[in-house]
Amino acid sequence: MAASHESEPNVVTNETSHQAVTANRLRDGIPIYFAGGGSWSPNIGDSVTAENGETLLAEAIRGPLPLEAVGVYVIEVRLAEGAVRPIGIKEQIRAFGPTA
Amino acid sequence: MYRYDEFDRRFLEERVAQYRDQVRRRLIGQLTEEEFRPLRLRNGLYLQLHAYMYRIAIPYGTLSPAQLRMLAYIARKYDRGYGHFTTRQNIQFNWIKLEESPDIMADLASVEMHSIQTSGNCIRNTTSDPFAGVADDEIEDPRPYCEIIRQWSTLHPEFSWLPRKFKIAVSASAKDRAAVHVHDIGLYLVRNAAGEVGFQVLVGGGLGRTPIMAKVLRDFLPKQDLLSYLEAALRVYNEYGRRDNIYKARIKILVQALGIDKMRDAVEAEWSKMDHEPLDLTKETIAGIYKHFAPPAYGKPERDDDAVINTAIAADKKFSRWLKHNVANHKQPGYSIATVSLKPPGKPPGDITADQLDLLAELSERHGFGEVRVTHEQNVVFPDVRRGDLVAFYASLASSGLGTANIGLASDIIACPGLDYCSLANARSIPIAERLGEHLAAREEEIGPMKIKISGCINACGHHHVGHIGILGVDKNGEEFYQITVGGSADELSAVGIIVGRAVPSDEVNGAVDKLLDVYLAQRDDGEDLPATFRRIGMEPFKEAVYGTR
Incomplete structure (x- = not known):
């Protein structure tokens, strides 16, 4: 499921638009992010990003889908002061936890 | 309560x-994952x-102390110390591995609980009136019939792959506390002209993206025919319900497409050709289940019960308010029905901590007969509190953050988990409920009975369509x-709410609700709730208050 429809108008997005790849971890369900080289991280800051997420997605699921990752999809992110920040409330909640 | 027999235990093992x-x-x-997901x-x-989120069935909302303690144990050991009661009288844990x-x-099985059929296109947990068995306006205890339906529907081979999920509710009082009209099949225990007790059968209710109130399928069904008639209705749905479009697959769409008369004809035709006998409920079968729900050994009223309560009313305004809003009449003299609010203003509706679950277990043993009921409004009912114990009972609750006196008031808000937890949600529900509940608490006495319901998406788990005010x-x-x-209304005068106007941003919700309430307070007649005022004066005054004159 692509999350690109969730771009957030209130966020200043004059940085270059980027994409990353996310999933949930099989054994415990926590959100994880593709960190390159076949590895995944629970920290969105470890994400590899690209202008075209489909390329990343292809790399992330190259060969058989890694057992660790369930429901892999591309998300929109922005790069601010060297940090990867998800765009859209749903991905922000996934990355940083419930707001209530 | 119903207790598992050897068959039930072996099945769960x-x-x-x-x-x-x-x-x-x-x-x-x-x-x-594709293979495992349905499993x-x-x-x-x-x-x-x-x-992962684990949804555990609470049959017709009833829990024993051992079950409450097990839920507390699960919250501590496997989750983050709390659970969330749902609008289907179930509990969900949000942080499961x-x-x-x-x-x-396995832990649940040890206390005769499970999570089977809390998902999937099957017959889900049958819900009921949380005052069942103790309500002073009840024709007959509906719980035995819920249990009969539970046993019949669990892993029913013919109905495990229905076109879509299927929800049944049973109630037996003039006052509908089970939202019967918004169920796929709703059952009211009623008395016919001859004085016999049976069921009025409703069909085709539901919320979601197509909210529809159930229609009468049969005015009176003898008790013995309950299962055969349900089976006939489910067969018609199973055969003719749509499987090509998930949004058109619920029985309400079939009833809408056929019309209630053709639906009735189809069910009656199926029923007439069925062999009823294997499903007939004999008096002995019903009596056998009833034994599990026999009234407890009630004591006689104490002479000084009212004196104790009156002294506390005079001394403690908070107790007085709690007594007014959270305590209802019991059919047994000397006893009351007490509802514990899980809606402290500013907190997530329906959430309960492990410590609170343990406390409820202890209180159900000390001030009851070891039973509580979860309500579809996300609160917990103690069905048998001695009137003389109400002061001590309230004190225990209040010291643990469970003494909120708001049952049926504006801050007693139903809310689904919303986008903070749910992958289907479009928007958050809990922060809206927290802010609105806190905001309205100061004026809720003036407002009086009020049902506010919030859903984070059109699937309507927060029942927003049937809120006096829905969000x-x-x-x-x-x-x-x-x-x-x-x-909107979910009671016996059920109605789907009407959209006031364009959607508002989150920081304008409190103000918009204030304006709706101002209209209601200014225009209501004596004893009128908001739906009654709305029916009388129409949408225009409400719309104008929120959006101004156009």
Whole structure:
């Protein structure tokens, strides 16, 4: 499921638009992010990003889908002061936890 | 309460072993996610935003002290110390690990609980009146029939793959506390002209993207025919319900397409050609189930009960308010029905901590007969509190953050988990409920009875369509907005609320609700609730208050 429809108008997005790849971890369900080289991280800051997420997605699921990752999809992110920040409330909640 | 027999226990042991092996095979890659997903869902395990979510069935909302303590144990050991009661009288845990889920299932089985059929296109947990068996306006206790339906529907081979999920509710009072009209099949225990007790059968109710109130399928069904008639109705749905479009697959769409008369004809035709005998409920069968729900050994009223209460009323305004809003009449003299609010203003509706679950277990033993009921409004009912114990009971609750006196008032808000947890949601529900509840608490006495219900998406788990004021979260270009409805009702005068106007941003929800309430307070006649005022004066004054004159 692509999350690109969730771009957030209130966020200043004059940085270059980027994409990353996310999933949930099989054994415990926590959100994880593709960190390159076949590895995944629970920290969105470890994400590899690209202008075209489909390329990343292809790399992330190259060969058989890694057992660790369930429901892999591309998300929109922005790069601010060297940090990867998800765009859209749903991905922000996934990355940083419930707001209530 | 119903107690498992050897068959029930063995069935659950086998199910736990089967599920444990399925999880093992998934974790080592022998099952793909595509293969495993329907298996975990059949056992109540969903994958949500932050973790797996485990939905546990609470049959017709009834829990024993041992079960409450087990839920507390699960909250501490496998979750983050709390659970969430749902609008289907179930409980959900939001932070579950797949690898630990078979252990949870085994722990639940040890206290005669499970999570089977809390997901999937099957017959879900049958819900009922939380005042069942103790309400002073009840024709007959509906719980035995809920239990009969539970036993019949659990792993029913013909109805395990229905076009869509199927929900049944049973009530037996003039006052509908079970939202019967918004169920796929609703059952009211009624008395016919001859004085016999049977069922009025409703069909085709539901919320979601197509809210429809159930229609009468049969005015009077003898008790003995309950299961055969349900089976006939389910067969018609199973055969003719749509499977090509998930949004058109519920029985309400079939009833809408056929019309209630043709639906009735189809069910009656199916019923007439069925062999009823294997499903007939004999008096002995019903009596056997009834034994599990026999009234407890009530004591006689104490002479000084009212004196104790009156002294406390005079001394403690908070107790007085709690007594007014949270305590209802019991059919047995000397006893009361007390509802524990899980809606302290500013907190997530329906959430309960492990310590609070333990406290409820202890209180149910000290001030009752070891039983509580979860309500579809996300509160907990103590059905048998001695009137003389109400002061001590309240003191225990209040010291643990459970003394909120707001049952049926504006801050007693129903809310689904919303986008903070749910992968289907478009917008957050809990923060809206927290802020609104806190905001309205100061004026809720003046407002009086009020049902506010919030859903984070059109699936309507927060029952927003039937709120006096309903709030639906919508996504507008990635931003959360909230569509507001008025005039809905889930009681015996059930109605779907009407949209007031364009959706508002989250920071305008409190103000918009204030304006709707101002209209209601200014225009209501004596004793009128908001839906009644709405029916009388129409939408225009409400719309104008929120959006101004156009």
